[in-house]
Structures are given as structure tokens and as C-alpha cells.
Amino acid sequence: MHTDDLDTHLDALVRSAETPREKAVDVMLALQRRYGYLSDEALERGSRILGLTPLELEELATFYDFIYREPVGRYVIHVCDGVVCWMHHENAVFDHLRRRLGLEHGQTSADGMFTLLPVSCIGDCHNAPSMMINGQFYGRLTPSGVDRILEEYRNKPAEPPSYG
Amino acid sequence: MHEKILLQNQNPDRPATLEEYRASGGYGSLAQSLRGGSPGDLVAAIRDSGFHGRGGAGFPAGIKWAGVPTDEPGPRYVVANTDEMEPGAFKDRVVVESDPHQVIEGMALAGYAVSARKGFFFVRASYEHVAVLMENALEEARWAGFLGENILGSGFSFDIAVHRSAGRYICGESSAQINALQGVRPNPSKGGPHLTEQGLFGQPTLVHNVETLACVPHIVRHGAEWFKSLAASEEAEGTKLYTVSGRVSRPGCYELPNGTSLREIIFQAGGGMAQGRAFKACLPGGGSTSLLDETFLSAAMDYESLKKIGVRMGTGTVVVFDQDTCLVGAVLNLTQFFARESCGWCTPCREGLPYIRELLARIENGLGAPEYVDIIGEMADQMRHSYCAFAPGAAAPIQGLLAHFRDEVEEHLRTGGCPFNASPAGPWQEVWSSPEQERPGGEP
Numbered sequence: 001m002h003t004d005d006l007d008t009h010l011d012a013l014v015r016s017a018e019t020p021r022e023k024a025v026d027v028m029l030a031l032q033r034r035y036g037y038l039s040d041e042a043l044e045r046g047s048r049i050l051g052l053t054p055l056e057l058e059e060l061a062t063f064y065d066f067i068y069r070e071p072v073g074r075y076v077i078h079v080c081d082g083v084v085c086w087m088h089h090e091n092a093v094f095d096h097l098r099r100r101l102g103l104e105h106g107q108t109s110a111d112g113m114f115t116l117l118p119v120s121c122i123g124d125c126h127n128a129p130s131m132m133i134n135g136q137f138y139g140r141l142t143p144s145g146v147d148r149i150l151e152e153y154r155n156k157p158a159e160p161p162s163y164g
Numbered sequence: 165m166h167e168k169i170l171l172q173n174q175n176p177d178r179p180a181t182l183e184e185y186r187a188s189g190g191y192g193s194l195a196q197s198l199r200g201g202s203p204g205d206l207v208a209a210i211r212d213s214g215f216h217g218r219g220g221a222g223f224p225a226g227i228k229w230a231g232v233p234t235d236e237p238g239p240r241y242v243v244a245n246t247d248e249m250e251p252g253a254f255k256d257r258v259v260v261e262s263d264p265h266q267v268i269e270g271m272a273l274a275g276y277a278v279s280a281r282k283g284f285f286f287v288r289a290s291y292e293h294v295a296v297l298m299e300n301a302l303e304e305a306r307w308a309g310f311l312g313e314n315i316l317g318s319g320f321s322f323d324i325a326v327h328r329s330a331g332r333y334i335c336g337e338s339s340a341q342i343n344a345l346q347g348v349r350p351n352p353s354k355g356g357p358h359l360t361e362q363g364l365f366g367q368p369t370l371v372h373n374v375e376t377l378a379c380v381p382h383i384v385r386h387g388a389e390w391f392k393s394l395a396a397s398e399e400a401e402g403t404k405l406y407t408v409s410g411r412v413s414r415p416g417c418y419e420l421p422n423g424t425s426l427r428e429i430i431f432q433a434g435g436g437m438a439q440g441r442a443f444k445a446c447l448p449g450g451g452s453t454s455l456l457d458e459t460f461l462s463a464a465m466d467y468e469s470l471k472k473i474g475v476r477m478g479t480g481t482v483v484v485f486d487q488d489t490c491l492v493g494a495v496l497n498l499t500q501f502f503a504r505e506s507c508g509w510c511t512p513c514r515e516g517l518p519y520i521r522e523l524l525a526r527i528e529n530g531l532g533a534p535e536y537v538d539i540i541g542e543m544a545d546q547m548r549h550s551y552c553a554f555a556p557g558a559a560a561p562i563q564g565l566l567a568h569f570r571d572e573v574e575e576h577l578r579t580g581g582c583p584f585n586a587s588p589a590g591p592w593q594e595v596w597s598s599p600e601q602e603r604p605g606g607e608p
Contacts, residue, residue, distance in 0.1 A: 025328055063332060122290040
């Protein structure tokens with residue numbers, strides 16, 4: 001998809017709203033999918049589309065935890081640290097992932113594949129301990145289960161960027 | 165087996181289709197209201213049912229509806245709050261995953277009652293699958309003529325847009341959610357007119373929890389008396405979606421008569437404690453409710469019955485702790501959640517929660533001092549001086565810990581640290597507790 005197509009799509013999205021800034025989150029999520037994260041360039045582009053100053057959009061971008069203002073891997077692993085997952089050894093899930101990926105909280109693997117982040121309760125408490133990778137829930141985690149999931153993602157072909 | 169209302173069309177692996185929903189009477193209430201009923205009739209039906217909103221505050225929905233001024237030009241709005249970020253809560257997700265059209269019909273009925281033309285389905289980031297599912301259901305409803313211009317030839321027009329959020333617990337607070345919908349920083353607002361008078365874009369707005377909206381078509385179809393008769397206690401009405409999670413053998417979401425006892429929810433619906441576990445405590449309605457001990461197990465789980473004994477029901481999402489789980493650790497985890505998720509607008513919440521977290525962490529790690537206990541209690545009490553109800557909500561588990569489990573806190577102080585050792589977990593978690601079981605090799 002050409003740059004212009006994304007602009008056309010986002011302009012239409014913004015026009016569909018009563019006020020442009022209503023669509024700020026949608027615009028940021030779309031740009032994030034395009035750029036891999038909400039880079040300075042993406043932020044400026046978004047602010048132009050929304051009719052905001054970059055600072056006004058920055059105020060929103062840094063508020064939300066699913067808007068990444070720093071580069072992230074192709075797959076962002078959000079390990080739930082809600083109280084129910086905590087009770088079910090969420091720490092062990094995190095430690096296991098840290099060892100397997102050689103990462104600390106917030107770091108991205110050298111191959112650009114994975115970023116490891118904690119996340120507040122994701123609402124998958126009946127499947128604790130649970131985590132989320134690019135919007136997909138994975139529950140009732142075990143060490144071998146986590147290894148299988150990582151392997152699955154390592155073998156996944158890269159998806160073309162979309163703004164769906 | 166109790167009668168299921170909200171989950172009557174639930175399938176194990178897919179949402180109910182439009183056809184299945186209609187076969188169960190779905191969209192009948194909307195058709196009936198648009199054909200013969202006035203918006204005033206609808207407001208009266210909801211008010212007469214004594215229906216308490218299911219979002220956490222338990223505010224009577226009929227009073228909210230009646231509070232929307234319809235004699236001004238408008239526009240007016242209806243918002244379905246699907247932000248559900250309360251630790252331990254996952255019931256609204258289940259409502260939409262099971263039967264999305266009943267939420268759409270509930271929103272359209274609410275829209276008709278208050279003469280709104282537009283609704284927003286506000287959904288949290290981690291429920292992207294719910295957002296997609298809802299978008300598909302909305303498209304189906306438009307094709308079938310239940311949404312859009314001139315619905316069923318009645319002259320009433322109403323449509324719904326999905327608004328995706330990108331995280332943060334505060335967005336579930338209704339005044340903060342209004343800000344989020346407008347694309348401004350989601351701080352809660354204090355005082356001033358109610359959202360029903362001045363909400364989205366300064367216009368009258370109904371903000372309801374998803375479960376609340378899902379109940380509406382059923383109340384309209386079967387009447388207030390029927391709805392009241394579904395409940396288990398005198399004080400309550402309807403069925404209630406309770407979720408049970410933690411150390412129970414059957415964690416899940418269960419639809420039971422509203423006012424079912426905590427004991428029945430945990431020990432019957434939830435299958436009782438997981439093998440080898442004994443009940444120690446529970447949060448009755450998610451992370452922002454008080455920690456309760458076993459003396460509360462007989463309590464009827466509805467808003468009014470619990471209010472009488474000084475307990476908030478919250479979302480009715482029960483989290484169960486066993487004898488081997490450290491409650492200081494649990495409350496430390498919850499306080500960390502609330503400190504991280506605080507929007508930072510009000511001082512007691514922004515400054516107080518990290519302070520309490522620090523003191524709890526010291527107690528948990530053997531660095532505590534006896535005077536910390538009173539400081540924690542005092543600071544938790546100050547949370548009420550904040551704009552929104554989420555700050556006193558954050559204080560609730562802390563206050564519950566001090567009220568019902570003070571001896572456990574004191575044992576930490578006495579023994580210089582946490583007296584609980586990491587213990588084997590339930591059937592699928594067992595593996596986490598013994599790292600030596602992991603397969604060799606592959607370790608950095």
C-alpha cells in the first residue's frame with residue numbers, strides 16, 4: 001500500500017467522525033501498524049491528519065499503554081500481571097520468557113522478533129496465567145506451552161503491513 | 165439448573181447468530197416498542213423493574229434514563245462501556261462473545277427511550293476480538309433493518325459506532341470515558357452536571373455497562389414483575405453474571421439469580437476450591453472491592469444486600485484466595501495495579517498509592533515496621549478525596565486487608581518477611597513452581 005493510500009484511508013476515517021480528534025486512537029493504531037511503532041514521523045503525520053499539534057497528540061500517545069512510542073519487535077508479548085495471574089505464578093511465566101528470549105522487561109530481541117512487556121489484567125482470569133501476543137490471548141500457560149508458542153511465532157511468515 | 169437469560173444462546177465456541185437471537189425472541193422488544201410503545205413507556209418499564217446497573221456502582225438504570233432531558237434539541241448519545249479492566253472481571257467480554265445482538269438491541273432501546281440517534285460501543289484494547297465481533301454484528305443488524313435510518317419503518321433512526329481504546333483502567337470510569345471518546349486526555353471530571361445532562365460533546369448521554377444494556381430487551385419483553393422474580397433475594401432483580409477465578413476448580417462466568425450467596429457462587433458454580441486448597445479470602449467484585457473472610461460467605465451477592473453490611477459488590481466478579489496465598493502479596497499486587505493505572509489527576513491517588521505500595525512492599529520483604537500499618541490505613545482513607553470512585557475503590561482491598569486479615573500483616577512484621585512459601589499451584593500451573601523440572605538445555 002502506498003503512503004498516499006494510508007493518508008486517504010485515514011482522512012476518510014477522520015471525516016466520518018463528528019470531530020477529527022475522536023479518531024485519535026484509531027489513527028495512532030493505524031500508523032503504528034504501518035511504522036511498527038508510533039515513531040516521531042508517525043506522530044507528526046498523525047497530528048496533521050487529525051488537525052492537532054504534535055504535542056497534543058503526544059499527550060494522548062503517552063497516556064495509552066498499547067501505543068508504543070519506542071520501537072518494538074514484530075510481536076509484542078504482554079504478560080498479564082493482574083492479581084489472578086499473579087496468584088498463578090505470573091512471575092514464573094515472566095522469568096521463563098526472560099530466560100528463553102534473553103530479555104528484561106521492556107526490551108526487544110536482537111532479531112527484532114519479540115518485545116517483552118507486563119500488562120494490567122487483560123480479562124482472561126479464568127485461563128490464568130495468561131498473556132497476549134499482538135492481540136491474541138494465550139492462557140493456562142505452562143513452560144512447554146510458552147516454548148511452543150514462541151516457536152510458532154518464530155516460524156510465522158512476516159505479514160505485510162496493514163491498517164485494516 | 166437456573167434459568168439463563170443473558171446466556172441462553174451461549175455456544176461453547178462461537179457467538180449466537182442473528183437468526184438464533186431472533187428465534188429466541190430477539191429484536192422483538194425493539195419491534196414492539198417502535199410499533200406501539202412510547203419512549204416514556206420504556207423509561208417506566210425500566211424504572212419499575214428496580215433495575216440496578218451492572219457496572220459496579222449499581223445505580224438504578226431507570227433513574228438514569230429518566231434523568232436524560234428529552235425536551236431539548238439534542239443530540240443525545242448512548243454509550244456501551246466495554247472497558248472492563250477491573251482485575252478479575254471478564255463478564256462483559258462473555259456477554260458480547262455469547263450474544264452480541266442483545267447488546268445492540270439494548271442500546272437501540274435505550275436510544276429510543278431517550279431519543280438518541282447515535283451510540284458508541286467503547287471497547288478496551290485487549291478485547292480486539294470483541295470489537296471485531298461487534299462490528300460484524302452491527303453490520304448484520306443494519307442489513308436486517310434493526311439499525312440505521314427509519315428502523316422498521318418507525319421513523320426512529322439509530323446507529324452504533326465501535327470506539328477502540330488503547331488501554332488504561334481509568335477509561336472505564338464514565339466521565340473519563342466521555343473524554344476518551346472525544347479524543348481528549350481521559351481524566352475523570354468532578355461535580356458539575358451529570359453526564360445524563362451534559363456528557364459527550366456537552367450533550368445528554370447515557371453511559372451503561374454492557375451487561376446492563378443486555379438485560380434491557382428482556383425486561384421490556386417480559387416485564388418488571390418477571391424480572392424481579394428471577395432474583396434470589398428480596399433486594400435484587402434479574403439474573404447476574406458472576407465470574408469466579410483464582411483458586412477454584414471451575415473458574416468461569418456463571419449466570420445465576422441476582423443475590424445468590426457468595427458460598428453458592430464459589431462452592432457450587434465455581435466447583436469449590438481447587439484440589440488441596442482451603443478457602444481463605446475473596447474479593448467479591450474485582451480488585452476494587454474489599455477483601456472478605458469466610459464469615460461473609462453467606463452474604464447475598466446483590467448491590468442492596470451487600471450495601472447493608474457495608475460491602476460494595478463492584479462487578480460481581482469473585483476472586484478467590486486459598487490458605488497458601490499471601491494476602492499482603494495480593495494487596496501489594498493490586499496496589500501496584502492501581503498505582504500504575506492511576507491517571508494522575510488527583511493527588512491522593514497519584515501520590516498515595518505508590519506510597520502505600522512502597523510500605524506494603526517493605527512489609528512483604530521483611531523491612532516493615534509496626535507503625536506502617538496505621539499509616540497505610542490512614543492513607544487509604546484519604547483516597548476518597550479524589551474526583552472519581554476508582555481511588556476509593558483502590559483503597560477497598562487495602563482496607564479489607566487491615567480489617568479482616570490484620571493478623572496476617574502482623575505475622576509478616578513479627579517474622580521479618582513473608583511467611584508463605586511459593587506453593588504448588590492448580591493442575592495446569594503445577595509446572596511453574598519447580599524450575600528443575602524444565603527440560604535441560606536451551607538456557608542462556
